[in-house]
Amino acid sequence: MKKHNTVQLSHGGGGVEMNHLIRHLFWERFGNDILNQAEDAATLTLPSPLAMTTDSFTVSPHFFAGGNIGTLAIAGTCNDLAMVAAKPSYLSCSFIIEEGTPVQELEIIVDAMAAELSVCGTQIVCGDTKVVPRGAADKVFINTTGIGQILKTGVSAHRIQAGDVILVSRDIGCHGACILAARESLRLAHPITSDCAVLWPVVESLLEQSIDVHAMRDATRGGLSAVLNEWCQSSGLQLAIQEAQIPVDDAVRGLCELCGFEPYDLANEGTFVIAVPPTQVQHTLDVLHQFNARAAVIGEAVSLSPAKPILHTAWGSRRYLDFPAGELLPRIC
Amino acid sequence: MKKHNTVQLSHGGGGVEMNHLIRHLFWERFGNDILNQAEDAATLTLPSPLAMTTDSFTVSPHFFAGGNIGTLAIAGTCNDLAMVAAKPSYLSCSFIIEEGTPVQELEIIVDAMAAELSVCGTQIVCGDTKVVPRGAADKVFINTTGIGQILKTGVSAHRIQAGDVILVSRDIGCHGACILAARESLRLAHPITSDCAVLWPVVESLLEQSIDVHAMRDATRGGLSAVLNEWCQSSGLQLAIQEAQIPVDDAVRGLCELCGFEPYDLANEGTFVIAVPPTQVQHTLDVLHQFNARAAVIGEAVSLSPAKPILHTAWGSRRYLDFPAGELLPRIC
Structure with a gap:
């Protein structure tokens, strides 16, 4: 032929x-x-x-x-x-x-x-x-x-409780920023690489260590903002997030400032958010750090109204982290 | 909003x-x-x-x-x-x-x-x-x-044996002909309707009646020709098909003559081919007829070389029914 x-x-x-x-x-x-x-x-x-x-x-x-x-x-x-x-x-x-x-x-x-x-x-x-x-x-x-x-049942946003600690598995926004840079044909001093990767190896380790994961979600379209808003809707809890603790690469932050994006709204393709009880935080961090040094605690679930994610800045001010809206980046995944 | x-x-x-x-x-x-x-x-x-x-x-x-x-x-x-x-x-x-x-x-x-x-x-x-x-x-x-x-295991083209009888569940080629007519904006005296439909109800009846189905395949892209050729490849048997017994609607046949297609190559979306042992033929036909009056026996599997489908005409001549080739109808499904 x-x-x-x-x-x-x-x-x-x-x-x-x-x-x-x-x-x-x-x-x-x-x-x-x-x-x-x-x-x-x-x-x-x-x-x-x-x-x-x-x-x-x-x-x-x-x-x-x-x-x-x-x-x-x-x-x-x-x-x-x-x-x-x-x-x-x-x-x-x-x-x-x-x-x-x-x-x-x-x-x-x-x-x-x-x-x-x-x-x-x-x-x-x-x-x-x-x-x-x-x-x-x-x-x-x-x-x-x-x-x-399903190897552990009940891992769900509905299971998040007041007091649960929220972590991210690495620095956020790389996939979105990488696609944005590619589309704009930007020549960056520090090129941004997508975080795109399968997460099963790290999840398998968490399960093998018997960590009582309450909820996990990968922060794809809509980024960290979408995940945290969805979790507030499902759990009925407020999420108090310490902005300074959210790991963001300097190159991603720079690109966001240039293009008018929030890094929290950018898509990720190998980064997840996880909620665990306070007793399990150190153990969880230890496992996450075996896969990425920038895994970090970013906040906690609290019994306050409204049930929305709130960003606390290093200077003591606060603001809602809204659900992303508008066109964001079409064809990001 | x-x-x-x-x-x-x-x-x-x-x-x-x-x-x-x-x-x-x-x-x-x-x-x-x-x-x-x-x-x-x-x-x-x-x-x-x-x-x-x-x-x-x-x-x-x-x-x-x-x-x-x-x-x-x-x-x-x-x-x-x-x-x-x-x-x-x-x-x-x-x-x-x-x-x-x-x-x-x-x-x-x-x-x-x-x-x-x-x-x-x-x-x-x-x-x-x-x-x-x-x-x-x-x-x-x-x-x-x-x-x-899977409610009955082992239904597969590999299970077709010499002597098995081949049936179709209704007249063939309607979906392909219907799409062809729509694209060419043809105004037909007898409009052709796609056969598009879920086949689970008829298959469920065959299983409930304990019919020993050897193989089933719906004749989608590539039509009846593709199914019969694939079955010959998988089973290593020749399929002797009586052309006059293959049910084809007059409107479909007419359109094929007009456009230079073989009805056997046209896609179907609610029509299947079935192989059963000879002892089960009447029972199978009885069930198929409850769903469509045009279900028919079209041939049988025989231990002859080459392992290809052969069309026997009413006048005693024979020809290979080849695997369809070329562009056929793009975007048929």
Whole structure:
């Protein structure tokens, strides 16, 4: 069969060409016993309770410092499972590809996905490939949907109690700032790298250490602000946050000042917020620090009204940290 | 909050506007106890063995006789589960929406999804919404990924044996022909309606009747030709097909002659091929006929070389039914 350098409409037609693309692009990199059965659906064995989550990825540009849309497609979905204490076991993977997309770009993306999968031992067990005519999509969109066994039940924003301490797993805002810099073609003195990464290894360590995690959430679209606001809504508690303790890299802070963003609103793709009882704080920090030195306590849950996150500055002033609104950064993930 | 008639970029930002869209567009129609938990991942209980399958839908036009992209998004994924004898229990649902898409069109699509879900008692348990700028997608793409318990194990193309009888559940090619007619703006004397429908009710009946189904596959992209070729590859058997017995509607046949297509290559979205042992043929036909009068035996598996589907005509001539190749119909599903 003729080898194509770019994706053709026939690659999505369900015939010979699609079969060829799937075998050489996807199976060679994702191949495993379950995927290779090639039935309409994969057959799996997985004990309940299960977690299930889905995400479509449309990030622009497709390649950025620290990863590409493929890295993101694996990390994003695996992380949503990890946040409910579920081991990311099985993923589906669906590509919408624009006619004319270079096959070589797809290979780089799929290679990045395979590398990221190996970090947490996750398998892609089923997939789908659609090709749309030029102009009907922007190069490539990827959906991943994941399932996994929940190893500790009840990890939920509803479980946050007054007195719980709030931590972040590293400095915030890197993914958003990295994409922003790439779009504006800024040449920064200190380049910003996306935090994009699978979080299962650190979550697994927390669970192995029997830390009584009350809630976890990765601070993706909407950033730290969205997570803290959602937690206030779910728990009915106020979150008192010490602004000076929120770790933000100088380069990220500088870019935010330049572009008029709050670092708290910027997306992250490998950074999570965690609520634990006060007795577990040091132990939690110890584990988090094994993975990133900038993990930090940022505040606590208190029985006060209103049930909103409040930023306390180093000078004693206070302000609401609002839910982000407006366009923020389109196509951040 | 200001009510928008079209989708804005801010609806995908992860902030206030997205929250509003998700609640009013999706939750009002899909709402159930699991979805309403609103964690990063849904919590489920489901006995193994499980089936998992994924599909992204990019059909153009988005609305057609017999359904729309929403109907297809539910039927397509539920049917892939049904084909391995799995009850479609839980679906994820992910939307990529082009900025400027009328909210009213989305409402019609989501209404159609809710109606189709109710046919097989399937729940949407998690979702995702992305908005991309004008020109970066064509209105709306939907991914659904489904899981369900396999009620009869081992239904697989690998199980087809010599002597097995091959049936189709109704007349073929309607979805492909319907989309073709819509694109060419043809005014047909007898309008063609897509066969798009969930197949779980008929599969459930076959299982309840303890019919020893060897293999099932819905004839989507690539049509009947693709299914029969895949079955020959998997089973190593020849499939002897009696062309005169393949049910094709006159309007579909006419359109195929007009446009130079084979009805066997046209996509279906609610039509499946089934292989059963000869002793079970009448029982199978009886069940299939309860759902569609045009279900028919079309051939049998034989121990001959080559392992390809062969069409036997009413006049005694024979020809290979090849795997479809070329562009076929882009964006058929």
